[in-house]
Amino acid sequence: MEQVALNSVLKSSQALNQEIAEKSHVDVNKCYQCGTCAAGCPVAYLADYSPRQIVRMLQNGLVEDVLKSRMIWLCIGCGNCLSRCPRKIDVPHLNDTLRIVSKEKGFPPAEKSVDVFNDSFLKTVQYTGRLYEAGLTMLYNTRSGNFMSGMDVAPHMMKLGKISPFPHLIKGRGEVSRIFKKIQERKGGK
Amino acid sequence: MKIGYFPGCSLESTGIEYHLSNKAVAKKLGVELWEIPDWNCCGASPAHQSDLVLPNALNARNLAIAEEAGMDVVAPCAACYNRMCAAIETLKNDPEELKNINEIIERDYKASNKVYNMVEFFHDLVGLDKIAAQVQKKLSGLKVACYYGCLLVKPPELTRFDNPENPTSMDEIVETIGATPLVWPYKTECCGGGLAISKTEVILKLGNDIFSYAQAIGADCLVTACPMCQLNLELRQPAMEKEYNVKFNMPVFEISELIGLSFGFSPKELGINKHFVNTAPLLKEKQLA
Numbered sequence: 001m002e003q004v005a006l007n008s009v010l011k012s013s014q015a016l017n018q019e020i021a022e023k024s025h026v027d028v029n030k031c032y033q034c035g036t037c038a039a040g041c042p043v044a045y046l047a048d049y050s051p052r053q054i055v056r057m058l059q060n061g062l063v064e065d066v067l068k069s070r071m072i073w074l075c076i077g078c079g080n081c082l083s084r085c086p087r088k089i090d091v092p093h094l095n096d097t098l099r100i101v102s103k104e105k106g107f108p109p110a111e112k113s114v115d116v117f118n119d120s121f122l123k124t125v126q127y128t129g130r131l132y133e134a135g136l137t138m139l140y141n142t143r144s145g146n147f148m149s150g151m152d153v154a155p156h157m158m159k160l161g162k163i164s165p166f167p168h169l170i171k172g173r174g175e176v177s178r179i180f181k182k183i184q185e186r187k188g189g190k
Numbered sequence: 191m192k193i194g195y196f197p198g199c200s201l202e203s204t205g206i207e208y209h210l211s212n213k214a215v216a217k218k219l220g221v222e223l224w225e226i227p228d229w230n231c232c233g234a235s236p237a238h239q240s241d242l243v244l245p246n247a248l249n250a251r252n253l254a255i256a257e258e259a260g261m262d263v264v265a266p267c268a269a270c271y272n273r274m275c276a277a278i279e280t281l282k283n284d285p286e287e288l289k290n291i292n293e294i295i296e297r298d299y300k301a302s303n304k305v306y307n308m309v310e311f312f313h314d315l316v317g318l319d320k321i322a323a324q325v326q327k328k329l330s331g332l333k334v335a336c337y338y339g340c341l342l343v344k345p346p347e348l349t350r351f352d353n354p355e356n357p358t359s360m361d362e363i364v365e366t367i368g369a370t371p372l373v374w375p376y377k378t379e380c381c382g383g384g385l386a387i388s389k390t391e392v393i394l395k396l397g398n399d400i401f402s403y404a405q406a407i408g409a410d411c412l413v414t415a416c417p418m419c420q421l422n423l424e425l426r427q428p429a430m431e432k433e434y435n436v437k438f439n440m441p442v443f444e445i446s447e448l449i450g451l452s453f454g455f456s457p458k459e460l461g462i463n464k465h466f467v468n469t470a471p472l473l474k475e476k477q478l479a
Contacts (some may be wrong), residue, residue, distance in 0.1 A: 004355050010382070010422065023242060041382045042379065042382065042396055043382075043392060044387075045395075046389075046391075047306060049211075070289075074385075074389065074392075075239070075240070076235075076342075076380060076383075076384045076385055076392075077235055077380060077384065078340035078341070078380035079340055079341070079344030080340065080344065080380070081297075081346070083344045083345045083346060083347045083354045088347075090345075096238050096239050096242075097242070099239055099240070100240065100241065100242060102240075111389070113388040113389060114239075114282075114385070114388045114389065116388070117387055117388035118235070118236035118239055118240050119236075119240070119312045120234050121234070121236040121417070122233070122237060122240060125230070125231040125233065125237075129228075130199045130231045130306045131200075131228060131229065131234070132192065133199075133204070137387075138432050140387060144388075149387060150387060152429070153425050153426075156425070156466060157204065157425070160206045160464050160466070161206075161464075162203055162206060162464065163203050163204065165204065168202065169350060170228050170229070170230060170242075171228050172230065173230075174253075174297070174415035175251070175295075176230045176248070176251070177228075178296075179247050179248065179251065179294055179295060180244070180245070182293075182294045183241060183243050183244055183294060186243075
């Protein structure tokens with residue numbers, strides 16, 4: 001990482017940092033950098049920054065780097081960090097919030113496949129009321145470009161009758177669609 | 191006893207053996223599992239990773255339907271369970287957000303009901319003595335590594351599980367039905383289920399870590415209380431074996447399947463014939479089928 005003048009970065013990122021703190025209800029300044037979160041994180045080995053570094057960067061105002069980082073997309077939400085944190089900092093929820101803010105600010109997701117998976121999953125819930133596995137696979141594969149994803153295991157699943165080619169449409173699916181729509185409207189989206 | 195039951199999406203498809211065995215075992219224990227009518231998906235990880243309101247709204251609809259019928263809920267899937275716990279916790283302590291959510295779901299949810307996981311259900315609500323009373327065939331000689339996974343136990347403030355690092359309630363159930371629970375350090379390590387499709391390399395590594403240790407201590411199988419862990423660890427086992435040049439061939443059971451076997455149900459009645467890892471050789475070796 002290149003040299004940065006922290007006093008100016010801290011100032012220029014203040015509004016964004018404030019927004020993240022308000023949305024997440026997580027106070028990163030409580031962290032004293034013990035690193036317990038990083039030691040127990042199952043995905044840190046693959047990420048660009050450890051959870052400890054993410055929190056430190058926020059403390060120092062390097063918010064944009066955090067919003068562009070792969071770590072916030074790789075976090076799997078297992079809760080190891082939060083359970084062991086002596087300051088009870090909710091890092092999984094912080095990462096959720098960072099992902100959401102990152103998208104709102106228009107940063108391209110640093111792990112596109114995770115974003116496409118989430119979006120495809122929720123689309124099937126929005127229209128059927130439940131997860132529609134075959135639909136998720138079709139949506140995910142075409143939108144992510146990983147056309148063969150899941151194809152190695154699909155025959156085994158079909159043979160055991162574990163996935164259906166058809167969706168299960170719940171009666172209240174209109175109600176569920178309305179939940180999605182109302183939340184979108186409240187955020188000022190279409 | 192009658193309690194609300196939220197199967198969640200995977201119990202009707204990839205986790206069908208969990209569904210079948212829960213129902214068979216509960217019936218034998220004299221518990222009526224009342225399935226929440228017309229339930230919707232809890233949103234799982236994609237919902238809470240994408241929006242701050244959506245996960246609580248999706249869960250509040252299901253919880254409200256149960257509450258209207260005066261029911262607490264048991265949620266067999268650890269992911270559903272975790273999200274329901276989070277929704278109840280938030281909405282119970284934030285009246286303004288509860289009002290907001292009720293406007294969105296067009297219901298009058300009060301966040302007055304509770305949610306239990308399947309281990310809690312068997313261990314605390316039913317009780318080990320009642321389970322012991324139904325055992326017809328002790329699972330003697332079966333060495334089991336209890337794999338609790340992450341979302342069932344963490345964070346402890348939300349899940350109220352017995353111990354977030356070394357839980358023992360599932361081990362006690364396993365002991366009650368005559369099998370031998372092993373001491374091991376991977377009880378609550380994450381299997382990576384949420385990244386199974388979008389980042390498969392992660393689950394191959396995490397799964398290999400888990401199975402390698404289980405194998406080294408002589409486990410015959412893992413037992414879980416989560417359809418995501420069970421699916422992930424069985425379905426992707428051949429890919430783990432290929433990637434790391436190892437051989438596990440280790441079945442992953444749901445706790446209800448093992449209880450069911452000890453109650454004298456046939457493997458087929460419990461859906462044990464639907465595993466991705468063939469369970470027949472182990473059951474034959476241990477004379478359990």
